[in-house]
Amino acid sequence: MKESGFDRFSVWTSEMQQNDFPQLPVFQDKNLLAVISFFNNEAEYSAALRKLESGLPPDLKADFDDTITIKNTWILHPTEKSLVK
Numbered sequence: 001m002k003e004s005g006f007d008r009f010s011v012w013t014s015e016m017q018q019n020d021f022p023q024l025p026v027f028q029d030k031n032l033l034a035v036i037s038f039f040n041n042e043a044e045y046s047a048a049l050r051k052l053e054s055g056l057p058p059d060l061k062a063d064f065d066d067t068i069t070i071k072n073t074w075i076l077h078p079t080e081k082s083l084v085k
Contacts, residue, residue, distance in 0.1 A: 004055060005048030009037040042075055 001009060012034040019026050039045040056064070078084045 001052060004052035005044070006037050006052065009035055011035050045075070 014028050014030060014032045015026070016028055016030060019028075037045070037048075039048065053061075
């Protein structure tokens with residue numbers, strides 16, 4: 001990922017322990033994987049994603065395609081009051 005331009009990212013999985021704070025419902029799925037990455041703009045993200053996907057060996061890409069059944073991408077932008085700009 002770093003070779004493709006994903007310099008700042010984190011990987012998250014679900015916590016599968018019993019929720020001991022029911023006032024805050026949680027989504028638990030043992031198959032959930034979330035990757036959060038940071039880019040200056042959408043163009044940088046798109047270029048890094050294209051580079052990452054084009055650099056995958058065909059057998060690894062096939063494994064990903066078989067394993068990842070649902071993929072969602074959310075692109076978030078800072079608000080006017082955000083300290084990140």
